[in-house]
Amino acid sequence: xxxxxxxxxxxxxxxxxxxxxxxxxxxxxxxxxxxxxxxxxxxxxxxxxxxxxxxxxxxxxxxxxxxxxxxxxxxxxxxxxxxxxxxxxxxxxxxxxxxxxxxxxxxxxxxxxxxxx
Amino acid sequence: xxxxxxxxxxxxxxxxxxxxxxxxxxxxxxxxxxxxxxxxxxxxxxxxxxxxxxxxxxxxxxxxxxxxxxxxxxxxxxxxxxxxxxxxxxxxxxxxxxxxxxxxxxxxxxxxxx
Numbered sequence: 001x002x003x004x005x006x007x008x009x010x011x012x013x014x015x016x017x018x019x020x021x022x023x024x025x026x027x028x029x030x031x032x033x034x035x036x037x038x039x040x041x042x043x044x045x046x047x048x049x050x051x052x053x054x055x056x057x058x059x060x061x062x063x064x065x066x067x068x069x070x071x072x073x074x075x076x077x078x079x080x081x082x083x084x085x086x087x088x089x090x091x092x093x094x095x096x097x098x099x100x101x102x103x104x105x106x107x108x109x110x111x112x113x114x115x116x117x
Numbered sequence: 118x119x120x121x122x123x124x125x126x127x128x129x130x131x132x133x134x135x136x137x138x139x140x141x142x143x144x145x146x147x148x149x150x151x152x153x154x155x156x157x158x159x160x161x162x163x164x165x166x167x168x169x170x171x172x173x174x175x176x177x178x179x180x181x182x183x184x185x186x187x188x189x190x191x192x193x194x195x196x197x198x199x200x201x202x203x204x205x206x207x208x209x210x211x212x213x214x215x216x217x218x219x220x221x222x223x224x225x226x227x228x229x230x231x
Binding site: 004031033042043045048050055056091093095097105106107108109110111 | 151153158159160161162163166207217218219221222223224
């Protein structure tokens with residue numbers, strides 16, 4: 001049963017600290033997405049990668065957020081320094097892009113619940 | 118840019134009654150449409166999608182959705198709701214031009230009353 005995995009599941013940190021969230025996409029998937037979910041804003045796309053290359057990170061605050069894919073089995077999202085307004089659930093999703101478009105659905109991980117105090 | 122509207126915050130229905138969750142969309146060109154469900158403290162799970170073909174799409178757990186191009190709608194339906202269907206439901210759309218971005222609606226909380 002292939003799944004997207006995310007670590008950690010929960011993270012509590014103090015303002016100013018660095019936070020790193022990790023995602024392992026489903027094996028064989030070549031597109032990875034990072035989302036943030038809050039009660040106020042709903043589900044927001046932060047960034048996405050195809051074949052490990054960043055295609056769009058316009059939804060991400062550039063001064064403190066960074067996203068990378070060191071290899072095909074690992075995606076990371078870092079916040080440095082973290083702020084209380086970053087408190088949210090962060091989801092990773094992966095999908096399979098066929099040709100020039102994503103024809104298949106996205107598969108979501110269980111999320112990382114981040115609390116910044 | 119593509120967008121989705123889910124006009125109701127909450128949908129309440131008695132168990133055994135039909136369930137409808139509404140979604141309208143805006144997109145350039147032909148839409149690719151999706152429904153996802155989120156249970157508490159879980160990630161989103163794919164329910165069904167419309168890419169092309171029959172306007173009535175069947176998905177997981179007895180759900181179906183009807184694509185209506187003239188009304189730009191993609192309402193989710195289930196003939197007989199279960200208490201276990203209580204969850205948050207998201208409609209999403211993307212265009213057919215190779216843009217991989219999915220635009221999600223704000224979600225609808227479905228409450229099925231025993």
